[in-house]
Amino acid sequence: xxxxxxxxxxxxxxxxxxxxxxxxxxxxxxxxxxxxxxxxxxxxxxxxxxxxxxxxxxxxxxxxxxxxxxxxxxxxxxxxxxxxxxxxxxxxxxxxxxxxxxxxxxxxxxxxxxxxxxxxxxxxxxxxxxxxxxxxxxxxxxxxxxxxxxxxxxxxxxxxxxxxxxxxxxxxxxxxxxxxxxxxxxxxxxxxxxxxxxxxxxxxxxxxxxxxxxxxxxxxxxxxxxxxxx
Numbered sequence: 001x002x003x004x005x006x007x008x009x010x011x012x013x014x015x016x017x018x019x020x021x022x023x024x025x026x027x028x029x030x031x032x033x034x035x036x037x038x039x040x041x042x043x044x045x046x047x048x049x050x051x052x053x054x055x056x057x058x059x060x061x062x063x064x065x066x067x068x069x070x071x072x073x074x075x076x077x078x079x080x081x082x083x084x085x086x087x088x089x090x091x092x093x094x095x096x097x098x099x100x101x102x103x104x105x106x107x108x109x110x111x112x113x114x115x116x117x118x119x120x121x122x123x124x125x126x127x128x129x130x131x132x133x134x135x136x137x138x139x140x141x142x143x144x145x146x147x148x149x150x151x152x153x154x155x156x157x158x159x160x161x162x163x164x165x166x167x168x169x170x171x172x173x174x175x176x177x178x179x180x181x182x183x184x185x186x187x188x189x190x191x192x193x194x195x196x197x198x199x200x201x202x203x204x205x206x207x208x209x210x211x212x213x214x215x216x217x218x219x220x221x222x223x224x225x226x227x228x229x230x
Contacts, residue, residue: 001028001077005068005100007093009112012084012215013189015046017113023047025110030076033068035092039083056080058092065099072105084215085114090134090160115188116158119217122195123183127155127222135160136169143169147176150220157220163212170207173200173220181221187214 006025011017026032026049033056034040040053056064068078080087080096086109087093100107116132131150136159137143150157161169163186173182179199186194192214196203 001025002106003072003075003077004106004108005072005096006077006079006108006110007087007097008079008081008110009086009114010040010043010081010084011189012113012115012118013187013193015043017189018043018047019110019112022110022112026051026079026081028077029079030071032079032081033064033096034080035082035087040081056092056096061092061095065096068096069099069103069105072100073103085116086112089114089116089132113189115160115185115215115217118188119158119183119185119219120156122185122188123156123197123219123221125156125181125183125219125221126224130156130158130219132158135162138165140168140172143172144176147172151176152223154224155222157222159218159220161216161218163214163216166212166216167204167207169218170200170204173218174204177220180223183219183221185217185219186212188217190214 006029008022008025029051031052031054032040033054035057037053037055072078080093082091082093085091088097097107120130131153133146137146177200181197182200182203184196184203196206
């Protein structure tokens with residue numbers, strides 16, 4: 001393969017969603033940079049890929065950059081992946097891409113599955129586009145301010161949240177959006193995928209008394225009739 005950094009999208013759950021191009025790329029590079037080496041090994045083993053794997057997460061991404069740039073300058077092709085989806089989208093990767101760009105090196109994207117677009121498609125909410133706000137703030141005041149800022153948008157708003165803070169998010173959504181419809185996707189494309197539609201209050205009741213696990217995406221319906229938001 002030509003020397004450069006290959007930003008590769010990986011499945012968000014179902015390993016069979018790995019694209020043919022992504023598979024070819026992972027088989028062809030010299031080494032793979034990944035958010036969690038153990039997680040990526042599961043994917044590589046599934047497809048019989050034997051490549052050196054190095055960690056590249058939010059705590060060491062900056063320090064890894066110089067070494068990656070030097071290896072590419074020597075003629076190596078390196079792949080950058082994250083645990084799921086596209087690197088740099090609420091996951092590590094942006095610093096590495098920027099470092100390679102600034103060094104004048106070739107950066108190639110190999111697109112793949114995305115929890116964001118998957119959730120928007122499943123929600124069925126209308127709108128010309130959407131707003132992706134990533135992981136929501138942990139502090140209650142900052143969370144409420146964010147939700148108030150997006151309340152009047154005419155497009156769906158997509159949020160990521162940890163299962164440990166989901167109930168807190170649903171309480172905040174109820175306080176700001178009232179009865180407006182919300183979509184929640186848990187473990188999308190995986191064996192125990194769960195999808196729910198309804199007000200934040202309705203969805204919260206569905207999780208009461210349960211152990212909440214897995215990755216969660218929330219989509220807020222766009223503001224069409226503001227009188228329905230109370």
